[in-house]
Amino acid sequence: MASSYKIKLSSFNQEGLKDVIEILETVFQKFNVDFYVIGALAKDMWLSTEEVQTRATRDVDLAVFISESGDYEEIKSTLIKKHDFKEVSTNAFALLTPYGYPVDLLPFGSVEIDEAVEVEGDGLTKVHVNGFKEIYQQGLAPILTDEGLTFKIASLASIILLKLIAFDDRPEKRTQDIKDVGIIISHYFHIEDKLIYSKHNDLFDNEDLGLEDIAAHVIGRELKPILASNNSLKNRILDILSLSKKHHQRIPELIAQGGIFTTDKVTALLDRITQGVER
CATH class of the missing domain: 3.30.460.10 (Beta Polymerase, domain 2)
Incomplete structure (x- = not known):
C-alpha cells in the first residue's frame, strides 16, 4: 500500500x-x-x-x-x-x-x-x-x-469513477458530481505529483502534454486496474467518457461552467482518461 x-x-x-x-x-x-x-x-x-x-x-x-x-x-x-x-x-x-x-x-x-x-x-x-x-x-x-x-x-481516480456512475444513474439531479470531476482533474497533478513522477514519468516524454493532460491520462491508468475485474463496469465508464448518450453530452458543458476548462478542453481530457484506461 x-x-x-x-x-x-x-x-x-x-x-x-x-x-x-x-x-x-x-x-x-x-x-x-x-x-x-x-x-x-x-x-x-x-x-x-x-x-x-x-x-x-x-x-x-x-x-x-x-x-x-x-x-x-x-x-x-x-x-x-x-x-x-x-x-x-x-x-x-x-x-x-x-x-x-x-x-x-x-x-x-x-x-x-x-x-x-x-x-x-x-x-x-x-x-x-x-x-x-x-x-x-x-x-x-x-x-x-x-x-x-x-x-x-x-483514491481520487475512484472518486471520479463513483461520480461518473452517480451522474449516469441520475443525470437530472447529480450535476454537481460532474462539476466535481472537473475540480479533481484540475488539482490532480499537484495532489498526486509523487505518484505521477514515480509511476507515470513516461508521459513527460511528450512535450505537447500539459499538466492537466498528464493528470487525465494518469487518472485513466489508475482506473484501469479497478475496472479490470468487471468488464461491464469498464464498458459503462468508457461509454460515459465517450459522450455517446444525450445526457453524457452535457458533461463538457457542466464541467466548463466551473470556469476552469473550455468544453473542447474537457472533451480532450475525457479522451485522455479513456486512453489511460484502454492502453
Missing part, C-alpha cells in the same frame, strides 16, 4: 468528526468489518492536502464491507444503543451522530444483489453500489490525520 497522505480533521469544521470516526472504527473492528470513506468528505480530504477551499459538507459517507449479512443491522443497533446514534426516518442507511449530522453506512460485499443493496426500514431502503467492491480491491489510499487516526479513503 502507498505511503499515507496526511490531513487535519479539524480543518473540516465538522464537530466531533475525530470522535465519530474513532467510534465507528471501534464498532467495525468488533464485527471484523472494514470500511472506507467516499462521497464529499473523501473529495474534501484529498483537496485539503493542497489547501483547496471546498463547499462545506456535513455528510459522512462510508462504504462498509459486509461478509456476514446479519452484521450490518447489528452494527447499526450497537451504534444506536451504546453510542447515542439515532435512526433517520427518511433513510434506512443513515444514522445521526451524537453531534447531529448524518453518517451514511453503505454496505457492500455479500449483501448486494445485481449491484444493489436493499435493507428493511423507512424512507430510502435500496441503493446501488456499483464499483464499491472493485474500489475496495484496487482503488483505496491510506489517510493519516494530525490527530493520529489512520483509515482508508477512495
Whole structure:
C-alpha cells in the first residue's frame, strides 16, 4: 500500500468528526468489518492536502464491507444503543451522530444483489453500489490525520469513477458530481505529483502534454486496474467518457461552467482518461 497522505480533521469544521470516526472504527473492528470513506468528505480530504477551499459538507459517507449479512443491522443497533446514534426516518442507511449530522453506512460485499443493496426500514431502503467492491480491491489510499487516526479513503481516480456512475444513474439531479470531476482533474497533478513522477514519468516524454493532460491520462491508468475485474463496469465508464448518450453530452458543458476548462478542453481530457484506461 502507498505511503499515507496526511490531513487535519479539524480543518473540516465538522464537530466531533475525530470522535465519530474513532467510534465507528471501534464498532467495525468488533464485527471484523472494514470500511472506507467516499462521497464529499473523501473529495474534501484529498483537496485539503493542497489547501483547496471546498463547499462545506456535513455528510459522512462510508462504504462498509459486509461478509456476514446479519452484521450490518447489528452494527447499526450497537451504534444506536451504546453510542447515542439515532435512526433517520427518511433513510434506512443513515444514522445521526451524537453531534447531529448524518453518517451514511453503505454496505457492500455479500449483501448486494445485481449491484444493489436493499435493507428493511423507512424512507430510502435500496441503493446501488456499483464499483464499491472493485474500489475496495484496487482503488483505496491510506489517510493519516494530525490527530493520529489512520483509515482508508477512495483514491481520487475512484472518486471520479463513483461520480461518473452517480451522474449516469441520475443525470437530472447529480450535476454537481460532474462539476466535481472537473475540480479533481484540475488539482490532480499537484495532489498526486509523487505518484505521477514515480509511476507515470513516461508521459513527460511528450512535450505537447500539459499538466492537466498528464493528470487525465494518469487518472485513466489508475482506473484501469479497478475496472479490470468487471468488464461491464469498464464498458459503462468508457461509454460515459465517450459522450455517446444525450445526457453524457452535457458533461463538457457542466464541467466548463466551473470556469476552469473550455468544453473542447474537457472533451480532450475525457479522451485522455479513456486512453489511460484502454492502453
